[in-house]
Amino acid sequence: MVVLIIDSTSSILQIGLCNNNKVINKRLDSNSNHSKTALKAIDEVLEEFNLTVSNVDQIIVNVGPGSFTGIRIGVALAKSLGYSLNIPVIPINSLLQNVIGYEQEYLISLIDARHNNCYCAIYDNEYNVVLKEQFMSYDELFDIASKLEGNYLLIGAPDKVDHNVRVANFDIAKIIDYSKSLPIPVIHNVNPLYLKKTAAEIQKEEVAR
Amino acid sequence: MKILAIETSCDETSVSIVEDGTTELANIVLTQMSIHKEYGGVVPEIASRHHVQNITMLIDECLEKSNLKLTDLDAIGVTAGPGLIGALLVGVETAKGLAYSLNIPLIPVHHIAGHIYANNLVRRLEFPLLALVVSGGHTEIILMENDYTFIKLGGTLDDAIGEAFDKVARVLKLPYPGGPEIDKLSKLGTDSYELPTPMDDNSYNFSYSGLKSAVINLVTREISRKNEIRPNDLAKSFSERATSILVKKVIKATKEYDISNIIVAGGVAANTLFRSKIKEACTSNNITISIPPVSYCTDNAAMIGAAAYYAYEKGIIADITLNAKANKKLFKGE
Numbered sequence: 001m002v003v004l005i006i007d008s009t010s011s012i013l014q015i016g017l018c019n020n021n022k023v024i025n026k027r028l029d030s031n032s033n034h035s036k037t038a039l040k041a042i043d044e045v046l047e048e049f050n051l052t053v054s055n056v057d058q059i060i061v062n063v064g065p066g067s068f069t070g071i072r073i074g075v076a077l078a079k080s081l082g083y084s085l086n087i088p089v090i091p092i093n094s095l096l097q098n099v100i101g102y103e104q105e106y107l108i109s110l111i112d113a114r115h116n117n118c119y120c121a122i123y124d125n126e127y128n129v130v131l132k133e134q135f136m137s138y139d140e141l142f143d144i145a146s147k148l149e150g151n152y153l154l155i156g157a158p159d160k161v162d163h164n165v166r167v168a169n170f171d172i173a174k175i176i177d178y179s180k181s182l183p184i185p186v187i188h189n190v191n192p193l194y195l196k197k198t199a200a201e202i203q204k205e206e207v208a209r
Numbered sequence: 210m211k212i213l214a215i216e217t218s219c220d221e222t223s224v225s226i227v228e229d230g231t232t233e234l235a236n237i238v239l240t241q242m243s244i245h246k247e248y249g250g251v252v253p254e255i256a257s258r259h260h261v262q263n264i265t266m267l268i269d270e271c272l273e274k275s276n277l278k279l280t281d282l283d284a285i286g287v288t289a290g291p292g293l294i295g296a297l298l299v300g301v302e303t304a305k306g307l308a309y310s311l312n313i314p315l316i317p318v319h320h321i322a323g324h325i326y327a328n329n330l331v332r333r334l335e336f337p338l339l340a341l342v343v344s345g346g347h348t349e350i351i352l353m354e355n356d357y358t359f360i361k362l363g364g365t366l367d368d369a370i371g372e373a374f375d376k377v378a379r380v381l382k383l384p385y386p387g388g389p390e391i392d393k394l395s396k397l398g399t400d401s402y403e404l405p406t407p408m409d410d411n412s413y414n415f416s417y418s419g420l421k422s423a424v425i426n427l428v429t430r431e432i433s434r435k436n437e438i439r440p441n442d443l444a445k446s447f448s449e450r451a452t453s454i455l456v457k458k459v460i461k462a463t464k465e466y467d468i469s470n471i472i473v474a475g476g477v478a479a480n481t482l483f484r485s486k487i488k489e490a491c492t493s494n495n496i497t498i499s500i501p502p503v504s505y506c507t508d509n510a511a512m513i514g515a516a517a518y519y520a521y522e523k524g525i526i527a528d529i530t531l532n533a534k535a536n537k538k539l540f541k542g543e
Contacts, residue, residue: 035298035301035302035533036530036531036532038302039302039305039306039309039529039530040529040530053310068254068257068295069257069294069298072257072258072295072298073302075261076261076298076302076303076306077302077303077305078306079261079265079306080264080265080303080304080305080306080307081306081309081310083265083268083306083307084279084307084310084311085310187265188265188266188269191261191262192258194258198252198255198258199254200248200254200255201255204247204248
């Protein structure tokens with residue numbers, strides 16, 4: 001079983017490949033222009049295993065939240081590869097993917113969304129949802145966190161380093177393992193999870209009010 | 210050679226399969242116009258979101274309509290620019306994924322080359338020719354001596370003609386997109402407003418900002434004087450001025466370069482007044498004119514599939530690092 005993982009939702013491009021039990025991952029730093037590098041990186045990890053893309057049995061794609069354009073690069077690639085190879089594409093959200101591999105009573109996943117806002121979710125030790133994935137201010141999130149009864153960890157995006165926040169793992173084996181519990185949608189329904197409306201939509205709603 | 214082509218440069222998601230650059234086997238166009246209408250113009254982020262949501266569905270539909278399988282395809286063509294970067298990227302990434310997994314060539318196409326080659330789907334281009342490209346982003350006279358070579362004789366120095374149409378429409382408070390609305394009104398009007406003729410000189414360049422400003426100033430002045438504006442007449446007067454200069458300059462170019470073929474490309478080619486003017490001028494000057502049907506004037510992937518075939522013949526192939534370019538150039542040294 002060959003599984004390919006694509007994550008272009010942050011400024012760091014992460015590509016993973018698992019061939020039976022052997023895994024490799026490729027991380028390209030924040031200077032990566034994902035549009036130029038993503039498919040090349042996929043090609044390189046396949047070559048390392050002496051495989052071609054036609055050997056891939058399944059794709060796991062990170063659908064966000066994160067950079068809108070970054071998300072679409074990964075999703076468009078995953079959809080077209082999955083469609084033409086006729087293989088399943090499993091969407092995973094970035095907040096969940098980032099906490100996989102961490103253990104604590106509560107795992108608070110957060111991704112910066114600028115202007116003192118974040119995308120966030122809280123999971124328990126088995127990655128069950130305690131607070132569903134959403135967009136909110138840091139203040140609101142920390143208020144909710146302060147009311148949790150038990151220990152928690154803060155886990156951020158792979159490209160954000162903050163002394164209070166752990167950096168997301170990219171634990172391929174564990175992500176694949178967890179993905180077995182996720183539903184496999186029809187390929188056309190693999191879509192980005194933005195968690196935030198566009199500025200134009202927000203403005204229009206404000207005017208309407 | 211069967212090329213599957215993808216076009217997502219603005220607010221139309223389109224997939225097409227074209228054989229040998231001339232025959233459309235299927236062409237699916239999903240327009241987002243009604244969505245963007247509510248915002249008075251195309252919202253790039255919303256356009257991109259719709260592209261990624263619909264793209265594989267359209268590929269599927271296109272294959273079904275043409276009764277072909279993915280394995281029947283010989284190459285993938287894609288608009289690599291110019292256009293909205295986020296929107297273009299969806300098409301480019303999808304095209305790369307397809308070409309890579311099917312192990313067939315990936316052909317990057319310039320959006321304007323696509324508009325020019327829309328004509329090739331109606332009738333094979335005859336060289337040498339002059340292409341008059343008139344759209345929301347372009348106003349150019351291009352000399353083509355053979356396939357997929359483009360020599361610029363002149364172009365707009367400021368606003369594109371389509372842009373001027375849209376801005377005038379906005380001043381007249383017409384709904385988006387403004388071009389077709391101006392067209393509708395002008396059919397009911399007479400050329401009775403005094404407006405300047407834009408850049409009537411010996412060059413092949415155009416300038417539409419003066420004409421546009423003249424209309425805006427006129428409307429503002431009339432409003433402040435509490436005079437009524439005759440929208441039909443204003444639309445007609447503006448359209449007359451905007452299109453006459455195009456026709457005049459392109460006919461002049463046919464004489465200087467001794468060319469007897471003109472093709473028209475781009476969204477403004479759908480304008481009724483412009484179509485009748487250029488046809489009339491070509492007939493009286495013994496020039497063969499090709500204007501694509503209105504359905505090929507707006508963005509579509511069939512034109513990209515047609516252009517891709519000739520780009521491929523010129524050896525234009527991209528690798529898996531192909532990136533979209535918002536300001537992709539058509540001419541050397543530009």
